[in-house]
Amino acid sequence: MQERRIYLDHSATTPVDRRVAEAMARAVVQVFGNPSSVHGYGQQARAAVDRARREVAALINARPNEIIFTSGGTEANNLAIRGVCETSIAQGQHIVTSAIEHPSVRGVCAALEQRGWEVTRLPVYENGIVRVEDVREAIRADTVLVTVMLANNEIGTIQPIAEIGALVRERRAAGQRHLFLHTDAVQAAGRMALNVEELGCDLLTTSAHKLYAPKGVGALYVRRGVRLTGQNIGGHQERERRAGTENVPGIVAFGEAAKLAREELHERTTHDSSLRDSFEQKVIELIPEVVMNGDRKQRLLHLSNISFRYIEGEGLLINLDLQGVAVSTGSACSSGTLEPSPVIRALGVTDEIARGSIRFSFGKDNTDSDVDYAVEVLVQAVERLRTLSPLNRPLAVS
Amino acid sequence: MSYSAAFKDHLAHPRNAGELPEASVVVEENNPVCGDRLRLSLVVRDERIEAARYLAYGCPPTLVCGSVLTELITGKMISEVRDLTRADLLEAVGGLPSRKHHAAALAIETLNAAVSQLP
Numbered sequence: 001m002q003e004r005r006i007y008l009d010h011s012a013t014t015p016v017d018r019r020v021a022e023a024m025a026r027a028v029v030q031v032f033g034n035p036s037s038v039h040g041y042g043q044q045a046r047a048a049v050d051r052a053r054r055e056v057a058a059l060i061n062a063r064p065n066e067i068i069f070t071s072g073g074t075e076a077n078n079l080a081i082r083g084v085c086e087t088s089i090a091q092g093q094h095i096v097t098s099a100i101e102h103p104s105v106r107g108v109c110a111a112l113e114q115r116g117w118e119v120t121r122l123p124v125y126e127n128g129i130v131r132v133e134d135v136r137e138a139i140r141a142d143t144v145l146v147t148v149m150l151a152n153n154e155i156g157t158i159q160p161i162a163e164i165g166a167l168v169r170e171r172r173a174a175g176q177r178h179l180f181l182h183t184d185a186v187q188a189a190g191r192m193a194l195n196v197e198e199l200g201c202d203l204l205t206t207s208a209h210k211l212y213a214p215k216g217v218g219a220l221y222v223r224r225g226v227r228l229t230g231q232n233i234g235g236h237q238e239r240e241r242r243a244g245t246e247n248v249p250g251i252v253a254f255g256e257a258a259k260l261a262r263e264e265l266h267e268r269t270t271h272d273s274s275l276r277d278s279f280e281q282k283v284i285e286l287i288p289e290v291v292m293n294g295d296r297k298q299r300l301l302h303l304s305n306i307s308f309r310y311i312e313g314e315g316l317l318i319n320l321d322l323q324g325v326a327v328s329t330g331s332a333c334s335s336g337t338l339e340p341s342p343v344i345r346a347l348g349v350t351d352e353i354a355r356g357s358i359r360f361s362f363g364k365d366n367t368d369s370d371v372d373y374a375v376e377v378l379v380q381a382v383e384r385l386r387t388l389s390p391l392n393r394p395l396a397v398s
Numbered sequence: 399m400s401y402s403a404a405f406k407d408h409l410a411h412p413r414n415a416g417e418l419p420e421a422s423v424v425v426e427e428n429n430p431v432c433g434d435r436l437r438l439s440l441v442v443r444d445e446r447i448e449a450a451r452y453l454a455y456g457c458p459p460t461l462v463c464g465s466v467l468t469e470l471i472t473g474k475m476i477s478e479v480r481d482l483t484r485a486d487l488l489e490a491v492g493g494l495p496s497r498k499h500h501a502a503a504l505a506i507e508t509l510n511a512a513v514s515q516l517p
Contacts, residue, residue: 311455312455315457355433387415388452389454390435393453
């Protein structure tokens with residue numbers, strides 16, 4: 001029985017860093033006050049939340065009072081999009097987004113569309129990247145929000161947010177004062193340097209559990225001066241924008257994780273990219289008929305998305321899992337209907353390529369030996385599944 | 399993922415994968431909605447299935463149902479395999495989540511198509 005277990009799914013979530021877990025454990029035991037309480041226990045909790053807020057702000061070069069803690073990336077995306085749209089409804093009901101957003105952006109845009117909003121979904125072409133000229137053409141006088149992710153969760157392609165930010169500022173300077181730019185940076189945070197001033201975004205989403213912290217905490221950066229309608233009502237927390245007693249231990253963990261991510265960014269990205277590049281080189285050498293999905297240069301350094309021809313992603317995923325290697329596929333077959341990954345489909349590839357895509361995402365605790373083992377079992381699994389596949393063998397007509 | 403030990407075993411060690419050059423019948427059925435495919439080759443002599451091979455493309459239950467199906471039918475009389483149901487196949491794979499029952503349905507459909515096309 002295979003004992004070895006290798007986690008290559010860091011874009012889904014990351015293991016909690018020991019230092020983060022220790023900070024969180026101390027907060028659970030020692031900092032139990034309600035940050036809204038006036039007494040010493042409450043003030044101790046408030047101070048812990050504020051320290052974390054400074055660290056999360058520092059990770060993206062924001063001011064601490066521009067950070068709103070949420071329950072995660074999905075809530076932050078909901079708050080950003082719904083919050084801006086509700087505030088700006090008198091100025092227009094048009095949103096510009098991309099075809100490859102995370103479901104928490106895609107879903108909110110679709111829900112608004114059902115309520116009468118118009119949504120323009122920009123193509124990403126075969127490299128998986130939005131074109132700035134398309135954004136320029138898509139923005140109308142009644143556009144109130146552009147929401148384009150910073151880095152894609154399946155293929156890792158990095159979108160030209162700074163250029164889009166410059167465009168949005170230009171339109172605002174020309175009089176379109178209620179046009180805002182939101183970017184979902186959940187995948188990018190901790191994996192590339194982030195600076196909200198350079199990006200020119202007005203709202204930016206991050207999530208703790210992609211940064212070696214636990215699930216259940218996220219943050220929305222809201223540039224000072226941007227008006228946002230809160231979606232959680234019933235308390236004064238987070239400057240009236242997100243009611244509810246703060247998740248103090250989770251926020252403390254997020255703060256510690258953000259600090260470590262900032263301090264260790266270079267070391268982590270160098271490590272991850274070295275493993276990823278070595279992995280890809282070996283795959284290309286050893287496995288014929290593979291398709292690398294998304295731009296090969298303008299992408300996150302820890303992630304590789306590969307389609308293996310003639311086989312289906314879920315079958316490969318389970319085969320790898322049986323050998324102890326954990327990866328992801330964007331396609332899912334359920335109740336006899338197949339949802340090929342909308343992201344891979346947006347690249348203009350065939351259903352077969354979209355169904356055969358697998359995401360390998362490396363992390364700071366992976367080793368060269370993990371890469372070797374993953375490649376070894378991958379080669380075997382692909383060979384086994386291709387032996388089974390009818391796709392590369394035409395059916396003889398009798 | 400709560401697949402049975404039998405399921406995992408068939409996935410890691412597929413039985414009867416491939417094709418039969420001397421096949422009495424070869425059929426390929428697909429699920430038009432999800433794109434799963436199953437190809438079944440049978441050698442039938444005197445109403446008995448002497449050999450069965452399969453090729454499959456799709457989610458793991460489709461791959462496993464092909465493997466299990468060939469084990470269930472090899473050596474059986476045609477009259478016996480006509481009575482094989484989706485439930486029999488599901489039992490043999492150790493159960494499947496309901497959202498994956500279509501894999502067993504495709505396997506039975508492919509078997510029925512093969513049997514109906516026998517010379």
